[in-house]
Amino acid sequence: MLGPAEIRALAGELDVRPTKKLGQNFVHDPNTVRRIVDLAGVGAGDVVLEVGPGLGSLTLGLLGSSADVVAVEIDPVLAGRLSETVAERGGSAAGRLTVLTADALRLAAADLPRAPTAIVANLPYNVAVPVVLHLLAELPSLRTGMVMVQTEVADRMAAGPGGRVYGVPSVKLAWYGNARKVAPVPRAVFWPVPNVDSALVAFERAGQRAxxxxxxxxxxxxxxxxxxxxxxxxxxxxxxxxxxxxxxxxxxxxxxxxxxxxxxxxxxxxxxxxxxxxxxxxxxxxxxxxx
Missing domain, CATH: 1.10.8.100 (rRNA adenine dimethylase, C-terminal domain)
Known part of the structure; x- marks a missing residue:
């Protein structure tokens, strides 16, 4: 796992300055990572799609569950370092990691080495809903998901009819299956600390439609x-x-x-x-x- 010191050291080594444009807020709390992985319920036999792995905190946790991980990172500097970080800290688990330098909003099924069964990710706040909807449409193999998003986005994703925040994201996610808000995530587990609250949203696909x-x-x-x-x-x-x-x-x-x-x-x-x-x-x- 990567703690605050390791996260800052890696960022310094790579000369990475988190940007709002890419929604970069790195998780540095091992307990939060363990909780996400546990709630996601992934393990051996699963192929997990992780969008925006950043410096690798959640990636290491997912590999620790014995799942295979396909990490999609738009930042070439971060993508280039991720495999090395996992090799240093994950041992033989590095063999279960595939890193793709790509934009998740343009990802196609043909780009992936294996069909993913789950998405688990700390999603950039500004593209969270478009990314989830695109991946569900493009990857019918995705059965479950556990994503960390801004609390207001989580509320919209999981809202039911009649509520103030019920809208397009709510209905479109319901088309694919059931989305529910699982738990809040404190700001203090991120670096840099965001100025918004976060929450976990779980998803289960109901079935395939034309x-x-x-x-x-x-x-x-x-x-x-x-x-x-x-x-x-x-x-x-x-x-x-x-x-x-x-x-x-x-x-x-x-x-x-x-x-x-x-x-x-x-x-x-x-x-x-x-x-x-x-x-x-x-x-x-x-x-x-x-x-």
């Missing part, structure tokens, strides 16, 4: 929350082609056109997307035809 269905549902979600104060009939007008057509689609899906997106579940949005593609039956008009 990519075409995901695209259709996500388009409906984006439209509904682009004007979240408006009724769905108004918010979905552009997406549907007109407010009248939006009303017809919503009625056909069993959703009140006067409702707002923040009240809908992912299943509601799935029905709405399906109804848009289906012929609108005569009986599903928003208002009865005049005679």
């Amino acid at each position: 990519e075409s269905e995901r695209v259709a549902v996500f388009a409906a979600v984006d439209a509904a929350f682009s004007q979240r104060r408006k009724t769905l009939r108004a918010a979905l007008a552009g997406w549907a082609g007109s407010a009248d057509r939006a009303g017809e689609i919503l009625v056909a899906a069993g959703v009140d056109p006067r409702a707002r997106g923040e009240r809908l579940t992912v299943e509601d949005f799935t029905r709405i997307a399906a109804a848009r593609e289906a012929p609108c039956p005569q009986g599903a008009r928003e208002t009865p035809p005049t005679v």
Whole structure:
């Protein structure tokens, strides 16, 4: 494990100055690392994808669980040193580590040596949600996850319908499975100390769905929350082609056109997307035809 002294020594050796642009806040508390690995529940037979390994604190903890680790690091200086750090401190576990110098937002399944089964990461705050959604879409082998993110982001990721913070990230993550906020993480375990609080979010994939269905549902979600104060009939007008057509689609899906997106579940949005593609039956008009 890497403590505060080791983290600072490595940073000094590499002349690394943590930047806000890359969201670099390095974990230096071994107990926090052990807790993350334990809560993630990974072990022998798992292939863990770690995004943003930094100086290697969490990487060493994950390798200590007997899992294989694929570490994706955008900073070439940090990526270049990680294998050496693990070889120095992890012994034979170094043979279970693969380091890729890459941007996780552009990562493709073909870039990885093996299909990962879990993602465990201290994610940069500014790209946490896009990274998780991209990886879930790109890597169907991912079954579970445990990510450390800003507390406000964790709240949005795990929110349920009707809450103030329920929105696009909440619905899109629910499309893939169940996300839940697990535990807070104190600021003092990071170097440099961030000016925001952090939390752990756990994720379990529910199953596989067709990519075409995901695209259709996500388009409906984006439209509904682009004007979240408006009724769905108004918010979905552009997406549907007109407010009248939006009303017809919503009625056909069993959703009140006067409702707002923040009240809908992912299943509601799935029905709405399906109804848009289906012929609108005569009986599903928003208002009865005049005679």
